[in-house]
Amino acid sequence: MPRNKSYNTNDVLEKAMHVFWNNGYEQTSVRMLEKEMGINQFSIYSSFTSKHNLFVESLKKYREYVNKNVYADLLKPGARLKDLELFLNRFTEHKITGKKYKGCLVVNSTGEINPADDEVSVELNNYYMFNREMLKKVLSNSIEAGDISPETDIDKYSNFLLGVMQGLSVGAKVLPETQIRDFIKVSLSVFK
Amino acid sequence: MPRNKSYNTNDVLEKAMHVFWNNGYEQTSVRMLEKEMGINQFSIYSSFTSKHNLFVESLKKYREYVNKNVYADLLKPGARLKDLELFLNRFTEHKITGKKYKGCLVVNSTGEINPADDEVSVELNNYYMFNREMLKKVLSNSIEAGDISPETDIDKYSNFLLGVMQGLSVGAKVLPETQIRDFIKVSLSVFK
DNA sequence: CTGAATTCTAAGCAAATGCTTTGTTATAAA
DNA sequence: TTTATAACAAAGCATTTGCTTAGAATTCAG
Known part of the structure; x- marks a missing residue:
């Protein structure tokens, strides 16, 4: 009724x-x-x-949103290191288009929200864990494809890449393009 | 009067x-x-x-404060890569002591503050520029000491390290110790 | 001691905050 | 058509916000 x-x-x-x-x-x-x-x-x-x-x-919705609109290529079944490189370089796109990069909602919130706020903290963690799993998949795909050494410690390097992404989310908001590009270049050089 | x-x-x-x-x-x-x-x-x-x-x-005061209380060892005249390693590992200290890491005021503010707030943005940038100069000095000292190749591109690698520090400031707030350690380890491996 | 200058305390301001209540309107099962 | 149900719009609530004002207290040159 x-x-x-x-x-x-x-x-x-x-x-x-x-x-x-x-x-x-x-x-x-x-x-x-x-x-x-x-x-x-x-x-x-x-x-x-x-x-x-x-x-x-x-925050939950955000994860759904970026998976569809930002991480899509990286979540494709066979995504490899070259896809990651393309993805990371998108952190500089707004520098060319002139638009201001507003950052990642989760990283911004990690900075703003009181760490004692458990409900929010859990959701922030879920997001980072999900990213880490995505990166692990990219690394295992890259090993399979012969892009990187089969001895690559996937856990270790996914943790590294997660840190790089967190750094980029901060840096891309305030640093000039060249500095961001350097950061990406050197970061990816660890796989060579 | x-x-x-x-x-x-x-x-x-x-x-x-x-x-x-x-x-x-x-x-x-x-x-x-x-x-x-x-x-x-x-x-x-x-x-x-x-x-x-x-x-x-x-924010200005913060720069003064951390130079004295956090960056002191890294600002010493001859600071080298091993000092940087010690410094970065301090991002995991609170995990052992049990205290919550409240993050870097500047990185937190980079997430929270409206990018259109110019007065604040300038100060955030000043902070990052200062950090970058500090890292450049550490790198040139390291070259001089023979720790790293004399061909090391100081600009490029200081930009990388700045990104790593920004990533650590976010990650250390929410990630478990092992993940942070991995991030640091792989980051420093670029100099080997 | 006097008095101009500048501090202090403490009360007060309009506006904005997160949230609730009130009364009206639409819905669809009976 | 009736009627219980829930959604709606709009006004209202106490509290908190950033900031100001009014008046008493302290200082020290003259």
């Missing part, structure tokens, strides 16, 4: 994610969310309980 | 810096600053104009 929702929960969640991505958690007010999600505060709270919970859900 | 200040501007600024470091910019309220700095809002505003300006001053 109830009235129907006039919005799709998944759609408005994705919109919320973008607001958090653009402004950070604290800088994002419920009024801003209201505006961008296109629904009013009552609906936000009845669907997502609290601003904090909406943020946690946004 | 005027009344004397009952506080030292430099002292209270350092206290403010720690509040920002512990809580981030947005999470820090003027009431918290009032409490920790030990002076009231009137004095804060008459000495530092605004919360935003106090933050910018805190």
